[in-house]
Amino acid sequence: MTRGGTIMTNKLLSLVSTIGLVTLSFTSTAEAAMSKPNQYRETHYYDQGEQIKNQSPLWTKDKKGTVLTGEQTVFIQQNDVLLALDPTSGKEKWRFSKGAIDYVEIINQQLFIHQKSGNLSILQATTGKLISTIKTGKNIVSGIDADKSLVYLIAGEYPKKSILAFDLKSGQKKWEYQRDESRYQKIEVRNNHLLVHTVESGAITQGYLYALDLQTGKALWAHSGTNDLIYETDQNYYFEYSGFMGYLEDDMFVINVVDKKTGKIVETYRYKDPNYLSKNGRISYPAVDRAVVKENYLYLGKGPKLYQYDLTKNPSSSAPFIYGYNVDDGAYSGRYEFVLGPYNGKAFYLSGEGLVGTVLGKDFVGVGYEGISNPITTIDAYDNGLYVGMTDHQFVALNVETGKAFFKSKMNEQIKGTTVVGNSIIVETENQVKAFPVPKEASKAIDQKQPLLPGFTKADAKISINGKLYDLKTKPVFVENKMYLPFRELFELLQAKVDYNAQTKKITATTAKSTIVLTPNETKALLNNQEVTMEKMPFIHEGVTYVPLRAAATLLGAEVKWDTGKRTVFIEM
CATH class of the missing domain: 3.30.457.10 (Copper amine oxidase-like, N-terminal domain)
Structure with a gap:
C-alpha cells in the first residue's frame, strides 16, 4: 500500500530477478490466439476481445494520507482521522480522532500514531484500545520502528533531523542521535542494531548506512553508498550495494556481506552479465530489472533471462543457474522486463503488449494473461490470485495458474497498490480505497516452494x-x-x-x-x-x-x- 504517495513494496514477492525460460514474442494476445508460433505451441493465450466480467466494488472510501492493513482490518487516514474498517463491508469498526495526525505505522498488530502536537499514541490494532501515550516533543515524524522495549523515531526537519528512542513502558526518552546535514530516509530494527539509512551532503551528496546500538544509540559502524538489507544469517548482513548515487558501472548487481559485530565487509559479491559484455570488455546497461530473494536464493531478472544464485556463495566461484535464452540469438523480440516471481513455478515478464508467466525449467511453456492491454503500474500475487493495475486505470484480477481473468474494474485514477485482507482485495488509488471480493478460485493455496533446479x-x-x-x-x-x-x-x-x-x-x-x-x-x-x-x-x-x-x-x-x-x-x- 502507500504512505504519502510512495508505494510500499514487498521485496520478497514483488521486489524489483533456469533451464529453458520461455522467451515469447509478445504479439498482441488476440493475434497470438489466432496464430501461435509453433515453438510456443504450449503457451496458453487469451483473446483480448473476449468479454471479461466487470466487477463493482464492495465499498469505496476517500483517503487523505496513509493506508495500512492489519488482520481483518483496513486503516485509512482522512486528514486528522484514522478509520478502522471491516474489509468486506467497509463498515467502521472504530476511529482515532485526537488531533492532527503526522505519521502512522503498524508494527506487530499495534498502531503507532504520531500527532503534530508531539504525542505518540500506541493502540491495539484490532480494537483501537489505547495502550499508552508518549510525549515526543516533536511535531514532525517521518519514520517509526519498534522492538519489545523501545520505539524509534525519525523526527524533525532537515538539516536538524534526528533519531530518537523512547521507552515503551515509561515513555522516557532513552537517547537521541543526530548528524549535521543528514537526511534520514529509513530506520529498521535488526537484532541488536538500529539500521539507519540516510543521505548526507558534503563535498558530494551520497547515501550512508549507520548501525546504532539499540539501547544507547551509539554508532557502531557505518558504510557509504546505498545499502539495502536483503538477507541475513546469524553472523552476517547481506546488503544490496547500489554504489555512489545508486549507480553501478561494471556490475549488474553487488552485495556486500557485512559482519554484524564488527561492521567489516567480509566479502563483496559482484554479479556480472556475460551477455552484455562488449568487445572492449565493458558492460553496457548493467542494472537488473528486478532482484528477488527467496529463502537463500537470489534471483536477478535482466531482459529475457533470470539468474538464480545461491546467496551464501560468492558468484566468482559459484556459477548461476540461468533460465532463458541469449539476448542476441534471435530467440525473442521486443523488450522483456522481469516483474514478479518466482511464484507458482513461474517468472512473470512484461513487454509493451502483454504479460506472460513463463514456467521455470520447461522449454517453450508459459501462460499468457488475459486483459493486459496497457503498461502495468502495479502487480501483486496472493494465493492463486494475480492482481494487476495498468496505466489506463484498469484493474484486472487473474488466475495465476491459468491466466484467465476473474474480473476487471475501471478506476478513476492511477492505481497505487493492492493487497488482500480476509476475503477482500484492497485496491488503493491516488485518492481512494476500493474493496473487491476475492474469487473463490483465487483463494486456493498454491505451491510456492522452488527447488534449486527444477526437476534436478x-x-x-x-x-x-x-x-x-x-x-x-x-x-x-x-x-x-x-x-x-x-x-x-x-x-x-x-x-x-x-x-x-x-x-x-x-x-x-x-x-x-x-x-x-x-x-x-x-x-x-x-x-x-x-x-x-x-x-x-x-x-x-x-x-x-x-x-x-x-x-x-x-x-x-x-x-x-x-x-x-x-x-x-x-x-x-
Whole structure:
C-alpha cells in the first residue's frame, strides 16, 4: 500500500530477478490466439476481445494520507482521522480522532500514531484500545520502528533531523542521535542494531548506512553508498550495494556481506552479465530489472533471462543457474522486463503488449494473461490470485495458474497498490480505497516452494564407451526427466583437450576428429566450424558444465543411449 504517495513494496514477492525460460514474442494476445508460433505451441493465450466480467466494488472510501492493513482490518487516514474498517463491508469498526495526525505505522498488530502536537499514541490494532501515550516533543515524524522495549523515531526537519528512542513502558526518552546535514530516509530494527539509512551532503551528496546500538544509540559502524538489507544469517548482513548515487558501472548487481559485530565487509559479491559484455570488455546497461530473494536464493531478472544464485556463495566461484535464452540469438523480440516471481513455478515478464508467466525449467511453456492491454503500474500475487493495475486505470484480477481473468474494474485514477485482507482485495488509488471480493478460485493455496533446479536430480549412473565401463566422478543429472552429462569429464575420457575461455564463456573440446565449441545456456554450438542447434541448452551448476544426452550424440557423431535397467549411458563411436 502507500504512505504519502510512495508505494510500499514487498521485496520478497514483488521486489524489483533456469533451464529453458520461455522467451515469447509478445504479439498482441488476440493475434497470438489466432496464430501461435509453433515453438510456443504450449503457451496458453487469451483473446483480448473476449468479454471479461466487470466487477463493482464492495465499498469505496476517500483517503487523505496513509493506508495500512492489519488482520481483518483496513486503516485509512482522512486528514486528522484514522478509520478502522471491516474489509468486506467497509463498515467502521472504530476511529482515532485526537488531533492532527503526522505519521502512522503498524508494527506487530499495534498502531503507532504520531500527532503534530508531539504525542505518540500506541493502540491495539484490532480494537483501537489505547495502550499508552508518549510525549515526543516533536511535531514532525517521518519514520517509526519498534522492538519489545523501545520505539524509534525519525523526527524533525532537515538539516536538524534526528533519531530518537523512547521507552515503551515509561515513555522516557532513552537517547537521541543526530548528524549535521543528514537526511534520514529509513530506520529498521535488526537484532541488536538500529539500521539507519540516510543521505548526507558534503563535498558530494551520497547515501550512508549507520548501525546504532539499540539501547544507547551509539554508532557502531557505518558504510557509504546505498545499502539495502536483503538477507541475513546469524553472523552476517547481506546488503544490496547500489554504489555512489545508486549507480553501478561494471556490475549488474553487488552485495556486500557485512559482519554484524564488527561492521567489516567480509566479502563483496559482484554479479556480472556475460551477455552484455562488449568487445572492449565493458558492460553496457548493467542494472537488473528486478532482484528477488527467496529463502537463500537470489534471483536477478535482466531482459529475457533470470539468474538464480545461491546467496551464501560468492558468484566468482559459484556459477548461476540461468533460465532463458541469449539476448542476441534471435530467440525473442521486443523488450522483456522481469516483474514478479518466482511464484507458482513461474517468472512473470512484461513487454509493451502483454504479460506472460513463463514456467521455470520447461522449454517453450508459459501462460499468457488475459486483459493486459496497457503498461502495468502495479502487480501483486496472493494465493492463486494475480492482481494487476495498468496505466489506463484498469484493474484486472487473474488466475495465476491459468491466466484467465476473474474480473476487471475501471478506476478513476492511477492505481497505487493492492493487497488482500480476509476475503477482500484492497485496491488503493491516488485518492481512494476500493474493496473487491476475492474469487473463490483465487483463494486456493498454491505451491510456492522452488527447488534449486527444477526437476534436478543426480543420477546414480555409469558410462560405457565402446564397451569399456567407467565410473564418473561427476554424476549425470536429470532435469525435467531429461539426462545431462558432465561435458569436461565425458570428453576427457575420449582423450579430448577441453578448454574454457572465461571472457567469451565458451568451452572448446578438441578430439582427433573434431572440434566442438559450445556456450552454456545457448542452444547453438559449433561442430568443426559448422553451426548446430541442440534441442536443450547446456548449463553450469556448481562449476560443472552439463550437456544434454542427445546433444552429446550429435556432437560426437556417435550412438548414445541410456539404459534405465543397467543405469548406464552407452556410447558407441
